[in-house]
Amino acid sequence: xxxxxxxxxxxxxxxxxxxxxxxxxxxxxxxxxxxxxxxxxxxxxxxxxxxxxxxxxxxxxxxxxxxxxxxxxxxxxxxxxxxxxxxxxxxxxxxxxxxxxxxxxxxxxxxxx
Amino acid sequence: xxxxxxxxxxxxxxxxxxxxxxxxxxxxxxxxxxxxxxxxxxxxxxxxxxxxxxxxxxxxxxxxxxxxxxxxxxxxxxxxxxxxxxxxxxxxxxxxxxxxxxxxxxxxxxx
Numbered sequence: 001x002x003x004x005x006x007x008x009x010x011x012x013x014x015x016x017x018x019x020x021x022x023x024x025x026x027x028x029x030x031x032x033x034x035x036x037x038x039x040x041x042x043x044x045x046x047x048x049x050x051x052x053x054x055x056x057x058x059x060x061x062x063x064x065x066x067x068x069x070x071x072x073x074x075x076x077x078x079x080x081x082x083x084x085x086x087x088x089x090x091x092x093x094x095x096x097x098x099x100x101x102x103x104x105x106x107x108x109x110x111x112x113x
Numbered sequence: 114x115x116x117x118x119x120x121x122x123x124x125x126x127x128x129x130x131x132x133x134x135x136x137x138x139x140x141x142x143x144x145x146x147x148x149x150x151x152x153x154x155x156x157x158x159x160x161x162x163x164x165x166x167x168x169x170x171x172x173x174x175x176x177x178x179x180x181x182x183x184x185x186x187x188x189x190x191x192x193x194x195x196x197x198x199x200x201x202x203x204x205x206x207x208x209x210x211x212x213x214x215x216x217x218x219x220x221x222x223x224x
Contacts, residue, residue: 004156033211040122042203042216043157050210058211090156098145098209099164104156 003027006091006105014113019078021108023091029103030096032074034058034066037088037107046089049074050096081112115140115206119215126194127223134189134218136204144206146187148178151201151217160202163187174198194222 004025013019023032034046035058045058047066055066063085067075078085091105116139126132138144145164149157161172168180178189189202199222204215 040216043214045211048211092157094212096209098207099162101147101149101159101162101207102157102205102212104149104158106156107154 002106004091004093004103004105006089006108008108009106010109012111012113013081015080015082017081017112019081019110021076021089021091021110023074023076023105025072025074025091025093025103025105027093027103028071029093030071031094032068033092033094033102034064034074034076035090035092036060036085037090043090046076078110078112081110083112086110086112115208115213117204117206117213117215119202119204119218121218122216123219123221125221125223128196129193132191132194132198132220132222134202134204134220136187136189136215137185138187138204138206139185140206140208144180144185144187145208146178146180147205147207147212148172148176148187148189149203149205149214150174151203153200157203160189194220196222196224198222 033048035043049068065077089108092102094102118137147162148160151157163180171177205212
């Protein structure tokens with residue numbers, strides 16, 4: 001089984017709808033991250049969490065919110081989706097050691113019409 | 114603040130030839146540097162990292178990277194490219210909190 005899973009893998013929705021993307025991990029890591037990927041722009045950090053009670057905004061948090069329901073679960077919500085939120089979204093996990101790499105989920109492809 | 118630059122959007126090489134994907138970085142303090150690979154419709158996978166010690170780091174799938182402190186570079190290399198190496202490659206610099214990623218370089222290996 002995959003260490004980091006994301007649901008759904010693909011989603012098409014309409015402008016104004018509320019969308020939730022879910023991430024679960026079995027790595028036992030405290031730190032979890034949400035990124036979006038757009039062609040030519042690399043990975044941009046939306047939100048990150050160091051533990052259940054520690055949520056931090058990333059560089060592009062406007063229009064998004066998150067919930068850390070448990071150590072293993074970190075959800076990303078789009079309260080009112082807009083077309084420029086069409087992107088590939090990745091969840092990742094990591095230990096607190098800066099020498100350790102991140103582990104990524106398979107991604108969610110979101111299309112907002 | 115830390116930053117990473119990948120100066121090439123695209124690198125094309127012929128199968129069997131050596132390949133280099135370039136990365137430069139800017140950090141205060143000790144650099145922790147990473148390379149990740151993304152195959153189509155997949156998440157990023159860790160390839161290798163530099164923490165300390167030898168400047169030449171070996172990783173998965175025959176890849177290696179050369180750390181150069183004076184040039185603040187961490188270029189990814191492979192002596193003989195395979196068509197299956199075609200993918201999107203990301204360089205990243207990490208700290209305890211979060212990582213900063215480059216914009217990615219698309220590597221295309223032609224038969």
